[in-house]
Amino acid sequence: MALIDQHEATVLPPRRYRPRPPLFAYLASSPTLLMVVLVVGLPLVYSIWLVLHRANPITRKTTFAGLSNFRNIFKDPAFWEAFGRTLYFTGFALIGTTVIGMAIALVLNKAFFGRGFMRSVMLVPWAMAPVSVAVLWSFIYAGDVGTLNAALNDLGLGAWTQAWLGDGNRALNLVALTHVWNQAPLTALLLLAGLQSMPASLHKAAMLDGAGPVGRFFRITLPWLRPSLLFVCIIATINALMAFDIIWIMTRGGPGQATTVFAWLGYVYSFQFLRFGEGAAMLYVLTALSFACAIVFVLLLGPSRWRRRAQADTANAGAPNVAEAAVKARPVTLEPPKYKAPLLPRRARRLLAKALFRLAVLMIFLWSAVPVLMLLNMSLTPATDLIRTPASIIPSALTLDNFREVLFPDGGTTSTQSKRVPISLMNSFIVGTFTVLIAIALTPFAGYVFARWPRARSFQIGLWGILFTRMTPALTLVLPFFVIYRGLGIIDTRTGLVIAHLSILLPLIAWMMKSTFESVPQSLDRAAIVDGCSRFQMMIRVMIPVIRPGLVAAAIFGFLVSWNEFLFAMILTSTPDAQTIPVVLSGYLQQARFHEYGPMFAASVLSILPPVIIAFVFQRYLVQGALSGAVKG
Amino acid sequence: MSSINVENVRKDYGGVKALHSVSLDIKDGEFVSLLGPSGCGKSTLLYCVAGLEEISGGRVLFNGNDVADRGARERNIALVFQDYALYPHMSVRENIAFPLRRQKLDSALVTKQVNWAAELLGLTGLLDRSPSDLSGGQRQRVAVGRAIVRNPAALLMDEPLSNLDAGLRVHMRTEIKRLARELGLTVLFVTHDQEEAMVMSDRIAVLSNGHLQQFDDPMTVYRNPINRFVAEFIGSPKMNILPAPNGNAKIIIGARPHDMNLVKDGKANTDDFAVTGTLAMVEPAGHVYFLDVEVGGTLVKATTADIGWSAGRR
Numbered sequence: 001m002a003l004i005d006q007h008e009a010t011v012l013p014p015r016r017y018r019p020r021p022p023l024f025a026y027l028a029s030s031p032t033l034l035m036v037v038l039v040v041g042l043p044l045v046y047s048i049w050l051v052l053h054r055a056n057p058i059t060r061k062t063t064f065a066g067l068s069n070f071r072n073i074f075k076d077p078a079f080w081e082a083f084g085r086t087l088y089f090t091g092f093a094l095i096g097t098t099v100i101g102m103a104i105a106l107v108l109n110k111a112f113f114g115r116g117f118m119r120s121v122m123l124v125p126w127a128m129a130p131v132s133v134a135v136l137w138s139f140i141y142a143g144d145v146g147t148l149n150a151a152l153n154d155l156g157l158g159a160w161t162q163a164w165l166g167d168g169n170r171a172l173n174l175v176a177l178t179h180v181w182n183q184a185p186l187t188a189l190l191l192l193a194g195l196q197s198m199p200a201s202l203h204k205a206a207m208l209d210g211a212g213p214v215g216r217f218f219r220i221t222l223p224w225l226r227p228s229l230l231f232v233c234i235i236a237t238i239n240a241l242m243a244f245d246i247i248w249i250m251t252r253g254g255p256g257q258a259t260t261v262f263a264w265l266g267y268v269y270s271f272q273f274l275r276f277g278e279g280a281a282m283l284y285v286l287t288a289l290s291f292a293c294a295i296v297f298v299l300l301l302g303p304s305r306w307r308r309r310a311q312a313d314t315a316n317a318g319a320p321n322v323a324e325a326a327v328k329a330r331p332v333t334l335e336p337p338k339y340k341a342p343l344l345p346r347r348a349r350r351l352l353a354k355a356l357f358r359l360a361v362l363m364i365f366l367w368s369a370v371p372v373l374m375l376l377n378m379s380l381t382p383a384t385d386l387i388r389t390p391a392s393i394i395p396s397a398l399t400l401d402n403f404r405e406v407l408f409p410d411g412g413t414t415s416t417q418s419k420r421v422p423i424s425l426m427n428s429f430i431v432g433t434f435t436v437l438i439a440i441a442l443t444p445f446a447g448y449v450f451a452r453w454p455r456a457r458s459f460q461i462g463l464w465g466i467l468f469t470r471m472t473p474a475l476t477l478v479l480p481f482f483v484i485y486r487g488l489g490i491i492d493t494r495t496g497l498v499i500a501h502l503s504i505l506l507p508l509i510a511w512m513m514k515s516t517f518e519s520v521p522q523s524l525d526r527a528a529i530v531d532g533c534s535r536f537q538m539m540i541r542v543m544i545p546v547i548r549p550g551l552v553a554a555a556i557f558g559f560l561v562s563w564n565e566f567l568f569a570m571i572l573t574s575t576p577d578a579q580t581i582p583v584v585l586s587g588y589l590q591q592a593r594f595h596e597y598g599p600m601f602a603a604s605v606l607s608i609l610p611p612v613i614i615a616f617v618f619q620r621y622l623v624q625g626a627l628s629g630a631v632k633g
Numbered sequence: 634m635s636s637i638n639v640e641n642v643r644k645d646y647g648g649v650k651a652l653h654s655v656s657l658d659i660k661d662g663e664f665v666s667l668l669g670p671s672g673c674g675k676s677t678l679l680y681c682v683a684g685l686e687e688i689s690g691g692r693v694l695f696n697g698n699d700v701a702d703r704g705a706r707e708r709n710i711a712l713v714f715q716d717y718a719l720y721p722h723m724s725v726r727e728n729i730a731f732p733l734r735r736q737k738l739d740s741a742l743v744t745k746q747v748n749w750a751a752e753l754l755g756l757t758g759l760l761d762r763s764p765s766d767l768s769g770g771q772r773q774r775v776a777v778g779r780a781i782v783r784n785p786a787a788l789l790m791d792e793p794l795s796n797l798d799a800g801l802r803v804h805m806r807t808e809i810k811r812l813a814r815e816l817g818l819t820v821l822f823v824t825h826d827q828e829e830a831m832v833m834s835d836r837i838a839v840l841s842n843g844h845l846q847q848f849d850d851p852m853t854v855y856r857n858p859i860n861r862f863v864a865e866f867i868g869s870p871k872m873n874i875l876p877a878p879n880g881n882a883k884i885i886i887g888a889r890p891h892d893m894n895l896v897k898d899g900k901a902n903t904d905d906f907a908v909t910g911t912l913a914m915v916e917p918a919g920h921v922y923f924l925d926v927e928v929g930g931t932l933v934k935a936t937t938a939d940i941g942w943s944a945g946r947r
């Protein structure tokens with residue numbers, strides 16, 4: 001008896017016990033919290049002020065408007081149409097990313113030759129900037145010379161060619177599909193982590209208990225993945241609700257209003273109609289929607305109530321000494337289940353399963369890599385080939401001219417847009433590096449404090465604040481940034497961009513650091529202190545070296561986020577001095593001069609080079625970054 | 634219940650040979666232990682019998698029928714895993730009922746069987762709990778319950794007791810043996826603990842590096858080990874290995890510590906084997922003392938019931 005029950009005596013501190021953090025905790029976390037208040041809190045407060053006021057763009061007078069901005073948008077039929085489209089887009093994206101992500105995760109969870117390589121390939125669409133993704137896919141779907149039409153021509157199916165994004169409904173579906181292509185790897189990654197934490201014995205046991213592959217998926221795998229699925233659904237929904245870059249590049253809300261979702265409508269209200277209050281109201285509706293969806297998912301997939309811990313008294317009643325009870329005979333002697341000889345012999349079934357599995361791996365490769373390889377192909381195709389009719393995907397020759405044009409612009413022939421590419425690559429690199437360096441210098445201290453004193457009220461508020469910013473569209477912050485920067489005179493500077501990117505990266509990396517420190521046993525802190533370290537020395541000499549892999553992961557991940565960021569970079573820069581590569585890429589499309597497709601694809605390839613290298617060389621860190629709570633869109 | 638015949642079963646993992654031609658004939662209702670150090674292929678053999686791993690050569694027969702064409706699902710084998718493999722999202726009741734439900738049995742029958750198994754294992758009050766709310770010993774019993782609730786052809790157990798603490802382990806091994814006998818189960822029990830194997834089994838199969846060393850009843854394995862590996866592996870403390878007194882290098886002598894006793898006044902019977910050495914350490918073990926005696930540079934373990942000396946004396 002006593003032997004059995006002593007396992008249950010896990011000592012938990014009483015719920016209400018909140019240890020008072022030492023002064024060190026406040027000192028260590030204050031730089032990060034202060035920065036977050038500055039770069040996130042301040043713009044957020046300003047946007048709340050905006051939403052409560054009405055500005056007259058002509059007289060430049062603002063008056064307090066209360067909630068009338070919300071009333072106005074609710075009266076606008078365009079709002080409700082966009083609402084419907086947002087729900088459709090989000091539903092499409094949620095189902096698409098979950099189904100495809102699940103399929104990828106299940107396949108890549110099996111051991112096979114080349115799995116590491118396939119995992120890297122699978123990650124590429126997600127590591128790429130949404131702008132690069134959209135540039136690629138908008139050309140694939142383009143009318144006349146688009147890749148899809150060219151491929152159809154080559155296959156002799158010329159009759160099927162069309163302007164794929166020309167029809168409203170189809171455009172919405174295709175944009176959503178592109179979003180799915182971009183986001184499914186994230187879902188796959190998170191589910192893969194869930195699958196890998198599943199003990200192998202679980203499936204073996206179920207197999208012996210007579211469950212087939214389908215039964216095991218629904219009865220064992222899915223329930224096991226429930227916590228991961230909850231997280232995945234929330235992240236996928238938020239990312240779909242906030243999707244902006246892809247729409248900006250591919251359709252700009254069109255044709256007509258067919259792809260005008262909330263994020264786009266909020267952008268149009270704010271930056272085209274200059275109705276800031278209503279634009280901000282629109283975006284806060286988006287925040288509310290994010291929260292609502294998150295709550296729905298928690299209710300649907302969260303820990304279920306019926307599994308409440310049983311009362312302690314039934315626990316004791318339930319452990320009689322077995323030795324005292326006589327072994328009773330079975331009530332019914334069960335017949336062994338009838339063995340039906342299967343249709344195919346076991347060997348054949350195994351071969352068939354193997355073939356199907358190979359096919360699945362091939363499909364994942366095609367899905368992930370072919371569009372990227374097409375991009376590479378187009379960047380090596382002579383610019384004139386890209387606009388020939390009838391279109392063809394087979395280049396007449398392979399050339400490096402496009403790369404030469406964007407990397408070594410010369411005075412005469414190079415277009416203005418192409419001349420901007422080298423500088424923008426450098427800008428992207430500088431901005432990314434500085435943002436990451438600042439974030440990495442500050443956040444380990446805050447992360448440590450969050451991990452060690454999670455119950456201290458002040459830090460809990462900080463953590464909830466970080467979560468809240470995750471549910472706020474970047475569009476909400478960008479307008480305040482714009483206004484503040486104009487006042488400070490740092491618009492169109494790399495410094496300004498670094499600060500803006502910090503508003504994304506600080507919360508993200510602080511969260512990652514928190515998860516990283518949670519995996520460091522607390523005995524290490526105690527050992528360091530007993531060995532004579534001050535708290536600060538403990539951080540520098542013991543903790544930082546211990547979490548170095550986590551730090552590297554955060555740095556790589558943060559750099560990628562900054563490198564791929566589009567919205568802030570677009571709104572807060574205007575000249576090549578500070579423009580980053582996604583902005584220059586998008587500029588190509590605005591000019592839409594046919595002969596520039598070649599250089600545009602060369603620039604695209606350059607823009608996805610760091611993400612692809614990271615996916616292949618630093619895959620481990622990228623995965624670790626994504627798993628330690630980083631939830632980049 | 635079935636008899637199980639393992640005939641020359643081989644298992645290669647790529648280049649690693651986990652099993653080299655192992656043969657066992659297990660009779661219906663017999664309790665057989667697979668004993669060996671970790672990594673010797675015990676789990677692999679178990680999985681091959683269960684159909685969880687494809688064998689690379691040889692045959693597995695249940696009741697004389699080759700089961701090569703049956704997958705793990707179709708062999709009607711029950712396996713208790715070392716980590717118990719309870720389905721974490723199901724209650725204890727659902728865990729135990731799971732194999733019956735897969736057979737699409739009538740739900741009244743399922744209830745009856747589950748209640749029977751629960752009562753048998755003292756789990757009745759725990760049926761609505763989640764596995765995460767159980768202690769290690771309780772989880773272990775749920776795993777056993779799930780295994781015996783149907784009528785399996787054989788019950789395989791992969792180190793089921795190694796995660797329990799010492800007292801509970803001793804208790805459970807008696808329980809399992811009793812259960813197996815009274816239900817007439819054919820049991821293949823994996824352990825790396827020689828004492829466990831000794832007390833539980835009808836026969837012990839000793840494995841080392843994928844080779845079957847000896848397959849005999851416990852006392853034979855203890856008294857007549859077939860080779861040095863088995864001799865050293867069985868028995869605690871370990872058997873002493875000594876050179877033969879006549880100087881023949883080809884012969885070594887194994888002497889169990891329990892058979893090496895102190896001789897009063899240095900006078901041994903002439904036909905007994907005797908060694909002389911320095912007493913290095915005394916370990917009191919309750920009913921006896923263990924003596925570490927240094928004999929020509931090696932430590933020899935001996936026992937005595939009573940000792941008047943202290944360490945360091947000759």
Ligand SMILES: Nc1ncnc2c1ncn2[C@@H]1O[C@H](COP(=O)(O)OP(=O)(O)O)[C@@H](O)[C@H]1O
Pocket residue numbers: 646649650651669670671672673674675676677678
């Ligand atoms: N899936 C596998 N792939 C490669 N080698 C394996 C695999 N499973 C087991 N082995 C090897 O087979 C040998 C026997 O393993 P196992 O049967 O698990 O040992 P035991 O259960 O006796 O500790 C070990 O050397 C182990 O490394």
Ligand SMILES: [Mg+2]
Pocket residue numbers: 672675676677791
């Ligand atoms: Mg094992």
